[in-house]
Amino acid sequence: MEVIILPDAVDVGRFAAAKVAAIVARKPSAVIGLATGSSPRGIYADLRRRVDAREISFSRARGFALDEYVGIPLDHPESYASVIAREVVEPLGFDPANVRVPDGRAADLDVAAAEFEAAIAAAGGVDLQILGIGANGHLGFNEPTSSFASRTRIKTLAQLTRQDNARFFDSLDDVPTHCMTQGLGTILDAREVVLVAQGPAKADAIAAAVEGPLSAFVPASALQLHAHATVVVDEESAANLTLADYYRYTLAHKPSGPRHTFAPALPASAQLW
Numbered sequence: 001m002e003v004i005i006l007p008d009a010v011d012v013g014r015f016a017a018a019k020v021a022a023i024v025a026r027k028p029s030a031v032i033g034l035a036t037g038s039s040p041r042g043i044y045a046d047l048r049r050r051v052d053a054r055e056i057s058f059s060r061a062r063g064f065a066l067d068e069y070v071g072i073p074l075d076h077p078e079s080y081a082s083v084i085a086r087e088v089v090e091p092l093g094f095d096p097a098n099v100r101v102p103d104g105r106a107a108d109l110d111v112a113a114a115e116f117e118a119a120i121a122a123a124g125g126v127d128l129q130i131l132g133i134g135a136n137g138h139l140g141f142n143e144p145t146s147s148f149a150s151r152t153r154i155k156t157l158a159q160l161t162r163q164d165n166a167r168f169f170d171s172l173d174d175v176p177t178h179c180m181t182q183g184l185g186t187i188l189d190a191r192e193v194v195l196v197a198q199g200p201a202k203a204d205a206i207a208a209a210v211e212g213p214l215s216a217f218v219p220a221s222a223l224q225l226h227a228h229a230t231v232v233v234d235e236e237s238a239a240n241l242t243l244a245d246y247y248r249y250t251l252a253h254k255p256s257g258p259r260h261t262f263a264p265a266l267p268a269s270a271q272l273w
Contacts, residue, residue: 001224003210003247004232009198013042016130016196016232020047021056023128023192028060030127033182034099035066036083039132039196048091058092062123065101066131066140067181070154074105078168102152102180113152113180120186129190133197136160137205137218141181148222150183184222192228195220197237206233207240
């Protein structure tokens, strides 16, 4: 696992976006795992800048959303189908036919979950999965005690997750209680993953995921098992990392090579040690 600590949320978004852009530049038909929520918005904003500058094109890229609420109407503004269309597909120029969101409205949700898994496999697997992290350490909607081998399936949302997401709805009562999410096993199958986090509310979760024991109680700790996982955080969300100085040192002495060429120049304000 590579841990990157940067001064603020803007730098986090730019750094992670550079990683996505490098993969799509190298492989225009790349398969990108798309997360929603506030954490990855900086990534999509910086990618939009690159698209507008004609530095990169997503016209041939394919996408798979990380999750979706169960039972929410397709045209609801907070369905992840709507969010992905509004915040990713349209601004980045994806072909809508090439982007798939789990079907939380299906008559048979188990069949829909299996079909989603089959679609990922048929696309050749995910090249890069974008991730955020919940305050309780969840990835996607894989709540604590989720199996590390889990696949796309139905999950009951933790009350903390519903409370965190209530800001997007009129009230807590309007937040769905169930979701369809890629499993931890599905996420770990991606060839590369990049997790972003910003702000003090994520500091405990980041420390537990990166430096704590491998535990189903902290789903994001599963990334310790991934061969090419990058965690990009700002100073506030890195506040509880014991080895923060080491992570800054390794970034300052990053080796050259194909897996390291995506890194943008560090901001002048970055404190390396």
